[in-house]
Amino acid sequence: MEKRWYYAILIIFTTCGFSFSSWISRTPELRDALHATAGTMGLILLGLSIGSILGLVLANVFVRARGGRFAIMTSAFFMFGGFLMLATGAWMASQVVVFAALFIFGMGAGMCNVSMNLEGTEIEYRIKKTILPVLHAAFSIGTLAGAGVGVLFIKLGVLVSAHLVVVACLLFAILMVSTRFVPAGIGKESAADKKANAEESAADKRLWLNKRTIALAIMGLCLAFVEGSANDWIPLAMVDGYDVSHSLSTVIYGIFLAGMISGRLLSGRLIDTYGRVLLLRVAVALAAIGLLLVILKISVIVCIFAIFLWGAGASLGFPMAISAAGDESQYAVKRVSLVTLAGYSASLAGPPILGFLANYFGLLNAFIFVLIAICVAGIFTGNVAKIKKTA
Secondary structure, eight states, X not given: OHHHHHHHHHHHHHHHHHXXXXXXXXXXXXXXXXXXXXXXXXXXXXXXXXXXXXXXXXHHHHHHHHOHHHHHHHHHHHHHHHHHXXXXXXXXXXXXXXXXXXXXXXXXXXXXXXXXXXXXXXXXXXXXXXXXXXXXXXXXXXXXXXXXXXXXXXXXXXXXXXXXXXXXXHHHXXXXXXXXXXXXXXXXXXXHHHHHHHHSOHHHHTTTSOHHHHHHHHHHHHHHHHHHHHHHHHHHHHHHHHXXXXXXXXXXXXXXXXXXXXXXXXXXXXXXXXXXXXXXXXXXXXXXXXXXXXXXXXXXXXXXXHHHHHHHHHTSHHHHHHHHHTSSGGGHHHHXXXXXXXXXXXXXXXXXXXHHHHHHHOHHHHHHHHHHHHXXXXXXXXXXXXXXXXX
């Protein structure tokens, strides 16, 4: 049961990563087709951010009402419809249609992100093994694969709209088949739970929102900002800060992704052996050292090594925060939703803020604010320790 469930969630993570990078790979052509300036494109992409945050909020409602499986299936319809509308917007060269499409797709993606992470924490709780980093590694692998297919389609001259339609159909089919192996009702609030909630005092209702949960949300927010900033700004930082070619900047970004994937794939057994706290503190230290070396601009060779350290160090924070939020099954839905909302909001909103700061301080110097976020996250690492059950 758990094995099929785990593989299904693994496939869902991979597919979501693939779909996200698929349309990202065609954004230059989409921008040209829309005749959009950088500022206009930023406003269009805001539709994705708003939709994603709304989806993160709505996920909690859908999961508690019908369970994680239902929420993932519902998100599949939103993402499918959003992709088809995006293909239409690209074909029509309509900025309004593309904005609306990204809003709908983002709402589905946000809902799916919370739901699949909740399913992952429940599997961890049942099998007593750390799997969230591996699931997030699958998302990163899917991202690489989607970008690779995007490059291939560009080389073959496949139209943007045709590419998006293919991805939409593939995404919908895989999610609908995969959810057949996901148990129904995970995270659903039963009648007994609703009755108990109605009888709880105001103090009891706040049990899930304790200092530990808030600390995990802050840590998730900081480390998702670290990851999101790297995804959005490393290629440009390499070109502007280190004066490398566009192709080499892409290779260096690939090294960051390799660090992320390596850290997530190798960490599961190490976490189970040495504990979350130690591994996360090591990871935060590696990320800080790597980013500091990038900022210092010693040489391109040192930078390449530092970028890998940055990726490996940044790989564990967000999935570990989600794992820790799901330690107590009765509070998992609310806590995972809060941590995921904080993390994905920072991942979406943080990079544009970093771009604003870069206008005044330069991109490499703006990374100092990312380094500060790593240090803030380091303060809260002790909160990922597993909760000890009292007799």
